[in-house]
């Protein structure tokens with residue numbers, strides 16, 4: 001892994017005593033983030049899980065909130081807006097939106113790892129409006145135009 005990028009993090013009152021998001025292994029892409037609350041998510045329900053953290057991500061970066069595959073596979077717990085987007089200018093509490101696609105209620109205890117955070121560079125675009133676009137071999141073909149699973 002390359003050099004690390006500093007991200008300012010502030011514990012909110014409900015975040016005192018919790019582990020900060022951390023990489024479980026030296027090569028991990030995501031930092032596991034823990035819940036600041038104890039809550040149960042009913043089958044089919046969604047919940048914005050508090051983390052007790054507020055961030056100041058450097059300009060030019062975002063943080064993506066991604067599901068943990070173990071929770072998805074074993075319990076049907078995922079992030080419906082994955083990857084969640086944490087903007088560099090957001091100063092509110094980081095929340096992890098979870099949905100329970102499983103058949104059983106999913107119990108979360110304070111301190112449980114509920115998702116992972118990936119710091120990623122972001123480039124903002126500016127529009128250059130034109131009357132004509134250049135031609136390409138693909139053209140307007142899409143949505144399976146090059147072939148799909150029916151050929152397998």
Ligand SMILES: O=c1ccn([C@H]2C[C@H](O)[C@@H](COP(=O)(O)OP(=O)(O)OP(=O)(O)O)O2)c(=O)[nH]1
Pocket residue numbers: 065081084085086087088090093094095096097
């Ligand atoms: O999983 C998430 C997604 C978003 N946010 C926070 C940080 C983000 O910067 C802000 C706005 O997110 P987004 O742009 O995805 O939501 P929106 O529905 O477009 O709301 P807004 O109008 O506030 O941008 O909400 C979270 O805490 N967790």
Ligand SMILES: [Mg+2]
Pocket residue numbers: none
């Ligand atoms: Mg938005």
